[in-house]
Amino acid sequence: MRASDGIVKLRDDRRGVSTVVGAVLVFGILVVLLSLYQAQVVPAQNEAVEFQHAQAVQSDMVHLRDGLLRTASSGNTYPTSVALGARYPSRIFFVNPPPVNGRLTTETVGGGQIIVDNAKALDGETADYWGGGEHTFASKSLVYEAEYNYLDDSPRIGYENTLLYRNYTSENATLIDARPTVVDGSEITLVALGGNLTEGGSESASVAPRPVSAPYTEIAVTNASKNITITLPTALPVAKWNQTLASEYDTDPNDGDDRHLLAVERTGSGAVRLVLEPGTYTLKMAKLGVGTGVERPGAHYLTEIRGGGATVQVGGTERLVAQVRDRFNNPVAGVSVNATAESGRVSPTSATSGEQGKTAFIYQAPDSISDASETVNVTASYGPNQRQTVTFEVRVVSAGGTGGSGNNPTFDTFTVKDQSNGSQARFEVHWKVSDTDANLDTVEFHLRRNDTIVDSTAVNIQGKSANDKTTLTESDGYGKSYTIVGVVTDTQGNEAKRNTTDTAGGTNP
Incomplete structure (x- = not known):
């Protein structure tokens, strides 16, 4: 037999071709499936993680608000843990974006002043201070924001003047918790917030409000020459305050019920003014501090x-x-x-x-x-x-x-x-x-x-x-x-x- 005959026989042998082609096809299909998983499944799962975090951090902010109000009423500190960000599940063969980072900060809204005007104390000695003039108290808000990779239009969650809200813009804000509010029947509750807080990252942060002037001491006040007014720094529109205080509006001042709010007015950028009908009110005030730079008020x-x-x-x-x-x-x-x-x-x-x-x-x-x-x-x-x-x-x-x-x-x-x-x-x-x-x-x-x-x-x-x-x-x-x-x-x-x-x-x- 000639050598050339053996070579021809080897060239004609096709037994390994199908195996190679099959492997290539399987690999290609695997790559396509992995690509589809990376493009569709991973984003869906990560978006679910972000959605769950958005729900959890809203719950944390509700607890933070409750802690602030409990601190104001009791004089004790109630720390709250806030999940600033979130991490996606670990993946061996797939790629995740960076973890979700969030920020919790204090902000000054409008002029940053709570103003009480025309309130006069019934007690003669207390009236030396509360004599019907204007009283101003600096106050800030707390705002949380997250940098999500999948969820669109990440909302801000804000706390101000005992209210908690979520908004994408100031006009479409949604009230999360408004219990109690600034005016509740004949009670006026004002909680000023001071300090400088900046917390950021993907982990949880503990916020411990300090009762720099708390718990409340009630005093009885009445209107002086004009109606008592309360001006509040706010990121919310008048419409939201009207919604919050709807049950406090007195449509008939002569009916003797426990509703005393006459009007909510815009007083410029970042402030609203509440106008109360003539009468006697219980005034409760406190100052809380978060972060650094908290000043304790002295004797007055x-x-x-x-x-x-x-x-x-x-x-x-x-x-x-x-x-x-x-x-x-x-x-x-x-x-x-x-x-x-x-x-x-x-x-x-x-x-x-x-x-x-x-x-x-x-x-x-x-x-x-x-x-x-x-x-x-x-x-x-x-x-x-x-x-x-x-x-x-x-x-x-x-x-x-x-x-x-x-x-x-x-x-x-x-x-x-x-x-x-x-x-x-x-x-x-x-x-x-x-x-x-x-x-x-x-x-x-x-x-x-x-x-x-x-x-x-x-x-x-x-x-x-x-x-x-x-x-x-x-x-x-x-x-x-x-x-x-x-x-x-x-x-x-x-x-x-x-x-x-x-x-x-x-x-x-």
């Missing part, structure tokens, strides 16, 4: 807590309590307050405000006075301004002094124990009364909030002295400010009064 005014208007016999004593407050009406500790008396003595002559901003002094009436009774002014102050000074008017009566036709009765003991819990405001008054020359007749106790009696009781008594304890309550009053008033009357019509102020929360005044 002094007000009376108890002792003013008391009646003291010559040589007797009366406990006087003042409270140092900041611009948000909340207590300030560590302030030295001095006290003097026109006659008699006061001790100590200087005291430092405690954790609740309170300073206590004991006034001792003189041993004798020229008339049957006289009014003595006891002054406490920590500065030269009128708002930094409190004057207690104490009525001193002599042994022969008369209010009716004999000596006034006296409160020998007037101790209030705060037993508030759950949602109920509860105060137990331990009292002892006496009279030197007439029989006692009645002792009455009133629980007042916003200058309105919400509970009262009267006890018939006899003889020259009596003692007992009396309980005053109001449902859903926990955290609200009250004045507890006691009035004792004898059979000749003479009377004596005692009072103290406390915020229902379990801490004795």
Whole structure:
């Protein structure tokens, strides 16, 4: 056989061609399938990851808002973890884009000022500060934004003025949570936010609001010469505020219901003004801080807590309590307050405000006075301004002094124990009364909030002295400010009064 015959036979052998062609076809199909998976399945799965993250971060922002409001109402810090970004599932053969990055920052909207105008405090000493003029408080908003790779039109989630919203533009914002809002019946709640916060990346960040002026201290205010107005910095249009406050609009100011909003007005770029009808309101304010650069407000005014208007016999004593407050009406500790008396003595002559901003002094009436009774002014102050000074008017009566036709009765003991819990405001008054020359007749106790009696009781008594304890309550009053008033009357019509102020929360005044 010739060599050429063998070569021809090898050339004619086609047994391996089908295997190679099959492998090439399989590889090609695999490449096509992988390409389709990369082009269609991976984006769909990653878009689902982004959608789930968008839902999760919205829930985180709801919790952050709740934490801010709980901090404002309690004075405790409630940290919240916010999932700033998201990571896609790990893939061996496929390619993912970079992780989703998000940013949570503080922003100044409009002029960045909450403005309260024409509000006048019912309490005379507090009115030295809240006298009907304009009060401004700097405040910022919190804004979250994400850089998604698949979801279109990533929304901003914003917190401002107790509201949480989601928007693509300011006009199509959607309210996520508006409970409670700035105006709720006759309550006004203002929470200012300060500090500089910038958190970014794909991991979670913890946000811990600091109660730089909290919890709220309620004060009662009414309109001065004009209607009370509240101006708020906002990224939302008037239409959204009207939607939020729809249930607060008073269509008939004479119907006596608990709706008091008259109008919401645009006051320029980035601000709206709420106009309230004439009346009495409970004002609650707080300042919170996030991030760095948080400034704590200092002492701003002094007000009376108890002792003013008391009646003291010559040589007797009366406990006087003042409270140092900041611009948000909340207590300030560590302030030295001095006290003097026109006659008699006061001790100590200087005291430092405690954790609740309170300073206590004991006034001792003189041993004798020229008339049957006289009014003595006891002054406490920590500065030269009128708002930094409190004057207690104490009525001193002599042994022969008369209010009716004999000596006034006296409160020998007037101790209030705060037993508030759950949602109920509860105060137990331990009292002892006496009279030197007439029989006692009645002792009455009133629980007042916003200058309105919400509970009262009267006890018939006899003889020259009596003692007992009396309980005053109001449902859903926990955290609200009250004045507890006691009035004792004898059979000749003479009377004596005692009072103290406390915020229902379990801490004795």
